[in-house]
Amino acid sequence: MSFSLHEMISFLPTLLAGARITITVSIVSYVLALIVGLAFGIARIIRFWPVRIIAAAYVQFIRGTPLLLQLFFIYYVLPYTGLVIAPFPSGVLGLTINYSAYMAEVFRSGIQAIPHGQWQAARSLGMSRRLLMRRIILPQAIRIVLPAIGNFFVSIFKDSALVSIIAMRDLMFRGELLASATFKYFEIFTMVAIIYFIISYPTAKLVEYIEVKLNVSDQHMQGPLGHV
Amino acid sequence: MPDAAPGSDTTILALHGISKSYGHLAVLRQVTLAIDKGEVVCIIGPSGAGKSTLLRCVNHLDSVDSGTISFEGRPVYRYPLAGRMVTDPDRRIEEVRARIGMVFQSFNLFPHLTALGNIVEAPIHVLRERPDAALARGRDLLAKVGLREKENAYPHQLSGGQQQRVAIARALAMNPKLMLFDEATSALDPELVGEVLRVMRQLAAEGMTMLVVTHEMDFARDVADRVVFMADGIIVEEGPPGAIFSAPANPRTRQFLQNVLDRSGRLQANG
Ligand SMILES: Nc1ncnc2c1ncn2[C@@H]1O[C@H](COP(=O)(O)OP(=O)(O)OP(=O)(O)O)[C@@H](O)[C@H]1O
Numbered sequence: 052m053s054f055s056l057h058e059m060i061s062f063l064p065t066l067l068a069g070a071r072i073t074i075t076v077s078i079v080s081y082v083l084a085l086i087v088g089l090a091f092g093i094a095r096i097i098r099f100w101p102v103r104i105i106a107a108a109y110v111q112f113i114r115g116t117p118l119l120l121q122l123f124f125i126y127y128v129l130p131y132t133g134l135v136i137a138p139f140p141s142g143v144l145g146l147t148i149n150y151s152a153y154m155a156e157v158f159r160s161g162i163q164a165i166p167h168g169q170w171q172a173a174r175s176l177g178m179s180r181r182l183l184m185r186r187i188i189l190p191q192a193i194r195i196v197l198p199a200i201g202n203f204f205v206s207i208f209k210d211s212a213l214v215s216i217i218a219m220r221d222l223m224f225r226g227e228l229l230a231s232a233t234f235k236y237f238e239i240f241t242m243v244a245i246i247y248f249i250i251s252y253p254t255a256k257l258v259e260y261i262e263v264k265l266n267v268s269d270q271h272m273q274g275p276l277g278h279v
Numbered sequence: 280m281p282d283a284a285p286g287s288d289t290t291i292l293a294l295h296g297i298s299k300s301y302g303h304l305a306v307l308r309q310v311t312l313a314i315d316k317g318e319v320v321c322i323i324g325p326s327g328a329g330k331s332t333l334l335r336c337v338n339h340l341d342s343v344d345s346g347t348i349s350f351e352g353r354p355v356y357r358y359p360l361a362g363r364m365v366t367d368p369d370r371r372i373e374e375v376r377a378r379i380g381m382v383f384q385s386f387n388l389f390p391h392l393t394a395l396g397n398i399v400e401a402p403i404h405v406l407r408e409r410p411d412a413a414l415a416r417g418r419d420l421l422a423k424v425g426l427r428e429k430e431n432a433y434p435h436q437l438s439g440g441q442q443q444r445v446a447i448a449r450a451l452a453m454n455p456k457l458m459l460f461d462e463a464t465s466a467l468d469p470e471l472v473g474e475v476l477r478v479m480r481q482l483a484a485e486g487m488t489m490l491v492v493t494h495e496m497d498f499a500r501d502v503a504d505r506v507v508f509m510a511d512g513i514i515v516e517e518g519p520p521g522a523i524f525s526a527p528a529n530p531r532t533r534q535f536l537q538n539v540l541d542r543s544g545r546l547q548a549n550g
């Protein structure tokens with residue numbers, strides 16, 4: 052096997068352009084999934100039951116089907132209904148829908164982990180449901196779910212490789228394209244792996260760091276009144 | 280017992296025939312109780328009597344199955360109007376709750392807020408007080424409960440007794456017309472009970488209307504205008520503390536007081 056550094060450097064610009072798309076699609080999807088996930092997480096415990104049912108159905112259905120299939124549906128099936136979505140928004144849509152379902156579960160469990168006494172105390176002070184959710188429950192719940200939510204940030208980078216199958220020109224897609232054109236599978240996929248790792252490892256470290264920082268400053272969350 | 284018909288202008292709270300079940304368990308059975316402005320009423324009774332449930336019904340943390348509750352002369356939460364039952368809108372229920380303070384056995388301070396933050400949270404966001412005014416009043420209240428230097432402490436940095444005093448200050452910050460205490464000292468180490476009872480005594484002396492569920496018989500004897508003995512979801516007996524403690528009319532009351540006194544006697548003997 053010939054191994055040419057010169058050749059590898061020549062692949063780099065293409066792969067880095069793909070990496071940029073990978074990062075963009077991941078960050079955009081992550082932020083959207085956070086918002087949608089929080090909304091569905093709250094919807095799952097809302098008093099008005101039809102909203103609860105719809106949110107539960109959404110979460111269970113999305114979690115019960117593969118991301119790959121969800122991407123296929125958006126990109127290949129929706130056009131039959133007259134809805135044609137370009138690769139980039141399709142990828143963002145698929146990742147957002149998929150991750151929001153998982154995040155909704157995490158937010159819901161975080162909210163439900165807050166002791167009953169916190170709700171009672173807030174209600175006894177005349178707080179509305181909306182106010183006590185925003186000022187009392189969510190600030191505590193978000194600290195609880197932060198590790199899980201942070202890990203999603205790492206995994207979405209890797210899962211975003213799946214968008215390559217719907218023609219999004221991300222890192223994976225460009226790697227495959229280059230490899231099949233040059234037959235330099237070893238060099239190219241090694242480079243792709245290294246680039247993924249270079250993105251995800253510092254991200255994981257950053258998430259870890261934020262977690263530790265928050266844990267230290269939030270020791271008071273483990274105070275004696277965590278249970279009722 | 281003062282003659283306090285619902286709606287009379289000295290009555291602040293009137294429970295009329297309220298009943299509540301959890302499944303087949305009747306926790307409150309036709310409870311009728313009226314409380315005058317400035318009155319301190321202590322509820323005593325064995326575990327499972329329905330004392331906490333009664334308090335929770337007063338500010339609608341739990342709803343009654345039947346019977347009516349009047350607060351400040353008006354029926355609240357759920358009541359018959361023009362021949363059918365109506366339910367108050369959330370907004371109205373929240374307004375009533377804002378006028379009733381509640382202190383819990385487990386304190387339930389908000390762990391992500393400082394002592395002062397706990398106190399000013401509802402005045403600022405529910406009553407929409409100006410933050411600087413709320414903070415100034417919050418500091419006064421902390422001083423009142425003897426915690427002037429603790430305004431920046433988080434709940435986990437405070438002892439149980441201190442946490443409970445912050446919780447009382449938090450309730451007082453809403454300028455409540457009625458204060459509910461549900462075994463406010465039961466979760467405390469014995470040496471911390473006194474500091475909380477002192478604050479409650481002071482509050483009573485200032486004329487606060489209080490409905491107090493307690494196992495502290497000395498407190499009930501000294502502070503209560505009226506003692507209510509509950510068992511199995513009914514009010515078995517009520518009257519001035521002198522009468523209830525020295526000459527209980529009902530054998531169940533006698534039995535209960537005997538048990539409590541035995542137990543505290545044993546505790547003193549052992550301690
Ligand atoms: N949410 C609930 N669901 C089912 N049963 C309940 C619930 N809350 C209370 N109960 C039951 O209702 C009865 C009365 O409870 P409550 O807490 O009012 O008693 P209590 O007089 O305050 O007793 P304690 O002195 O132990 O605090 C108990 O038998 C209790 O098990």
Ligand SMILES: [Mg+2]
Pocket residue numbers: 330331332461462
């Ligand atoms: Mg109780």
